[in-house]
Structure formats: structure tokens, C-alpha cells
Amino acid sequence: MENWNITADFILLGLFNHTGAHQFLFVLVLIIAFTSLVSNALMLLLILLDPRLHRPMYFLLSQLSLMDLMLISAIVPKMAIDYLTGRKFISPAGCGFQIFFFLTLGGGECFLLAAMSYDRYVAICHPLRYPVLMSWKVCLSMILGSWFLGAVDGLMQAAATLNFSFCSTREIDHFFCEAPTLVRLACADTSVFEYVMYICCVLMLLIPISLILISYSLILAAVLHMHSNEARKKAFATCSSHLSVVGLFFGAGIFTYMRPKSYKSANYNKVVSVYYTIFTPVLNPLIYSVRNSEVKGALQKCMNRCAAYE
Template structure:
């Protein structure tokens, strides 16, 4: 097979065809993406403006909204432009940036969700020691650590993926550049890289997931020992939102990156990738706003202020 120069562009085949049903799905995806952008931006604004939300728990939540906001902005605009114009080319540099930002945000979100589970563990199991165990210094360290670990993973995989020689078939059967899909186009033997990439993905998923399971096991044991039904109900309400987000995010990520290679198909990969890059970021602010009384209170206060300003 003929090798081609690294300066040659890739071709993204995309998520949809130009049929009636696919046009409807494309519009639906744009609506979902816009809703996600508005929801996460509103969550960031509420946490920034409302003093009642200036606590480590909500600071962590603001970073989750920021990551989801950036993830949507990295994937959807390019996909929409490609579909509307028919120009589906992406340069190697653009492909590398997509891989880097996607893995940085995805990996960072894994560790951020683990940090959020630790925050809930301290708040429920050690409420009197919360200001010490979950101080602003600890919170900031967790956030910087999440971004750093995600960036290291993204940089390594993007650099290693683009270092391969690619063959004359340079069509990527996806709607954005994802490392496992791009590696399939390489002419060289990629078995060692794929094995290392698999190990990295397992570590990036299983380590945070293990920490989350340990935290919620301890939380469950503490909640079951509570004598007050009101305290038990409040604890379950506080944690249920986070558990829902964890289930959606890790379920899709594990299905994508930890399946054996023989069970993978381009169609399934595109569907699952669309779920956790487009739909899950929309659900996160909805889950946290619906199940959290303080966020709902901040939203009502903001709407009342906007109404008062418009009447003036």
C-alpha cells in the first residue's frame, strides 16, 4: 500500500448522510448541542454569581460544566460545518488538536468525578472535619490534578497516533478524530501502541471508578446507620445526582475503550461517541439542577433579578 505524506488531509465521513431521516437527526443533534452549551454556561454563571454556591462542591461542579462546554465546542462545530458544506477534510494538525482536547477533557472528567465523590464522602461521613479535609487548597489541587492528568494522556496519545505512517486510504469513518479510529489507518504494526493505549484507558477509567465505588460504599454504610429519615433522605438526594452522571459517563466510556477489538464496529463507535460527547454534556446540568435545591434556588433568584431589570 502507498504511504502518504503526513501533511495530507484526512477525510471525516461523518455521522449522517443527506437523507430526510438523517437531516432530522442532524437538526436534533444541533438542538441538543445548543441546549448543552446554554445549560452548562448557565450553570457556570450561577455558581460564579451566587455567593451561596461558593463552596468546594459547586466549584468542582463548575469545572465539570466547563469541561462539557469545551467538549461540545471541540466536536460539534466542525461536524456541523462538514455536514452543511460537504467539505469533510481535516488537517493532521487539526486532527491532533481534536484528539488532544477530547482526551484531555474526557480523562480530566474521570478524575474530576472521583474528586466529586470524595467531596460527598467527606460531607456525609465527616461533616465536622469538612473545612479541613475539603479545604479550598485541597479542592484546587484536585482540579489542577484532573486537568494535568487528562492533558498528559491527551498529549501522549495525540503525538503517538500522528507519528505513524498512514496509507492511501485516509478516510476516517467517524465524525471527529478519535485515536482508536485513526490508528486503523496506519500502515505500520500498531499492536504495541494499541496495547499501551488500552492499558492507559483502563487506568484512566478504572482508577477513578474504583475511588468512586469506595467513596459511595462508605457513604452507603454511613447513611444506613443514620437514625433520622430526613437526614437519610437528604443524603440520598445529594448523592443520586452524582451517581447518575457517573453511570452515564463511565458506562459509555467503558463500552467504547474497554471492549475487545473483535467486538468493535465503526457504527457502534460513532453512536456511543455521539452519546457521551453530545448528549451526556446536556444531561449533566439538567440532572444537577433538577435534583439540587440550592441550584434551583440560585436559578429562581437569577430569573427574579432578570425579570425585575426588564420591568425597570
């Protein structure tokens, strides 16, 4: 097949067509994305302004909100503009930036969730040693490590993907540029890259989720030995909210990146991608705020201040 110049644009086929049902779904996705932007920005603002939330647990949570905020901003505006204008083109540079930001934020969130599970393990199992085991230095190292590992994975996959020669077919059957989808358009043999990409996905998904499961197994064992029903109830409430976020995020990621190639369907991939690019980011701040009395207290305090200024 005829190769095409690297300056030629790709075509994103998108998520929706222009039927009535799909128009309704498009509006629904925009509402959810806007809610995600507002709720994550509000979470960041509360943690920044309220001194009671200036603790490692909430600093990690603020980074989770920042990653979700950036993930929504990198994916949804382009998708919405393409659908409304009908211009579904994206340049190779734009495609590379989407792959980089998506993998940086997605991979970073994997390790950040593992860091958050370690924070809960120390807080519940070793409360007296918490200031030492979860010091600000340790917390900052975890956050920087999460961003760095995500950025390395994103840079490698974006650069390697765009180095392939692409065939005359320029249509990407997705609503954003994702490395596995883009690789299918390459004319060259991509088996080595796909194997390396699979290994990266194993490292970025299975290692963090293994650490998370170990942490929460130790937490569960400690909670079952607690004599106070109130303390046990509080620990279960905190851990259940964290595990719900972990299950949604890692479940969608494993479904997309770790299935055999023969079982991958473009429509299923697009639907699952919606979960970890749009739905999960809106659930994170809601789950953590509804199940956390300190966050609710900070929100009430902020609302009282706003009412007083009026």
C-alpha cells in the same frame, strides 16, 4: 500500500447521511448540543455570581460544566459544518487537536467525577471535618490534578498517533478524530501503541471508577445508619444524581475503549461516542440543577434580578 504525505488531509465520513430521517436526527443533535452549551454556561454563571455557591462542591461542579462546554465546542461545530457544506476534510494538525482536547477533557472528567464523589463522602460521612478534609487547597489540588492528568494522556496519544505513517486510505469512519479509529489507518505495526493505549484507558477509567464506587459504598453504609428520614432522603437524592452521571459517562467510555478489538464496530462506536460527547454534557447540568435546591434557588434569584432590570 503507498504512503501519503503528512500534509494530506483526512476525510471524516461523519455520523449522518442526507436522508430525511438522518436530517431530523442532525437537527435533534444540534438542539441538544445548543441546550448543553446554554445550560453549562448558565451553571458556570450561577456558581460565579452567587456567593452561596462559593463552596468546594460547586467549584468542582463548575469545572465539570467547563469541561463539558469545551468538549461540545471541540466536536459539534466541526461535525455540523462538515455535514452542511459537504467538505469533510480535516488537517493532521486539526485531527491532533481534536484528539488532544477530547482526551484531555474526557480523562480530566474521569478524575473530576472521582473528586466529586470524595467531596460527597466527606460531606456525608465526616461533616464536622469537612472544612479540613475538603479545604480550598485540597479542592484546587484535585482540580489541577484532573486537568493535568487528562492533558498528559491527550498529549501523549495525539503525538503518538500522528507519528505513524498512514496509507493511501484517508477516510476516518467517525464524526471526529478519535485515536483508536485513526490508528486503524496506519501502515505500520501499531500493536505496541494499542497495548499502551489500552493501559492508559485502564488507568483513566478503572482507577477513578474504583474510587467512586468505594466512596459511594461508604456513603451508603453511613446513610443506612442515619436516624433522620429527611437527612437520609436528601443524601440519597444527591448520591443518585451523581451516580446517574457516573454510570452514563463511564459506561460509554468503557464500551468504547476497553472492548477487545475484534468486537469493535464503527457504527456502534459512533453511536456510543454521541452519548459522552453530546448527550452526557447536556444531562450533567440538568441533573445537578433539578436535584439541588441551592442551584434552583440561585437560578430563581438570577431570574428575579433580570426581571427587576426589565
